[in-house]
Amino acid sequence: MFLVRGDLPLRPLWERFEGHEGLYSIYVHANPSYTGSPPRGSVFHGRTIPSQRTAWGGVTLVEAERRLLANALLDLGNERFALLSESCIPLYNFPTVRAVLTGSGGASFGSQWFEVDRALAAEAVADGTYFPTFRENCAGERFCVADEHYMPTLASVLGWGRRNANRTLTFADWDPKRRTGSHPRTHGAEEVTEELIGRIRRGGTRGNCTFNDGASGVCFLFARKFAPDTLEPLLRLAPKAMGFG
Numbered sequence: 001m002f003l004v005r006g007d008l009p010l011r012p013l014w015e016r017f018e019g020h021e022g023l024y025s026i027y028v029h030a031n032p033s034y035t036g037s038p039p040r041g042s043v044f045h046g047r048t049i050p051s052q053r054t055a056w057g058g059v060t061l062v063e064a065e066r067r068l069l070a071n072a073l074l075d076l077g078n079e080r081f082a083l084l085s086e087s088c089i090p091l092y093n094f095p096t097v098r099a100v101l102t103g104s105g106g107a108s109f110g111s112q113w114f115e116v117d118r119a120l121a122a123e124a125v126a127d128g129t130y131f132p133t134f135r136e137n138c139a140g141e142r143f144c145v146a147d148e149h150y151m152p153t154l155a156s157v158l159g160w161g162r163r164n165a166n167r168t169l170t171f172a173d174w175d176p177k178r179r180t181g182s183h184p185r186t187h188g189a190e191e192v193t194e195e196l197i198g199r200i201r202r203g204g205t206r207g208n209c210t211f212n213d214g215a216s217g218v219c220f221l222f223a224r225k226f227a228p229d230t231l232e233p234l235l236r237l238a239p240k241a242m243g244f245g
């Protein structure tokens with residue numbers, strides 16, 4: 001599930017990631033004023049859902065997440081739901097990503113950029129108790145960053161317990177020396193090296209994982225934020241550093 005403003009500048013990288021038809025579905029929520037479209041033949045073509053305007057840090061982003069989940073739940077074959085942005089990249093090939101998600105013992109991960117199972121996805125869409133509270137208290141000029149808190153809060157109050165991994169599978173560099181204000185670091189083309197991808201795959205700057213996701217030893221499946229100009233170096237690195245393309 002891609003929550004985006006408009007274009008998907010890293011779309012060609014994701015198109016090389018695909019090739020396992022029948023094992024995934026794509027859903028895109030874009031600004032309703034966006035009139036562009038991926039070319040015919042792209043796995044993203046025709047995958048935009050009915051959307052509404054969103055505002056950074058607001059409850060409208062939670063509404064967009066719920067719309068994406070509602071559409072994805074209509075396909076009874078969908079069992080895992082990953083929320084991504086236009087600045088996200090895959091760190092491994094599709095078989096590895098699928099193996100980690102399906103082999104996680106039903107655990108759910110993440111803050112805003114979550115990876116959840118079908119049960120929690122359904123709870124989020126049907127939630128008539130906690131989401132209205134967020135909407136009421138984060139309306140107008142109130143700044144709640146609701147999108148970062150809603151899903152973890154829901155998992156907690158529902159008593160998810162051991163099924164909540166209490167961490168994300170989407171890496172972001174929050175080092176205070178490198179981030180910009182309330183946003184994680186944005187990686188530019190000059191930074192995209194095999195060493196960077198390897199460091200992120202090994203767990204970023206911390207170098208460890210707090211959730212035992214099995215013998216794979218995978219810390220992160222996705223990473224953000226990568227600027228549009230990283231596309232070419234990522235395409236060159238993908239076969240060796242990420243195992244696809």
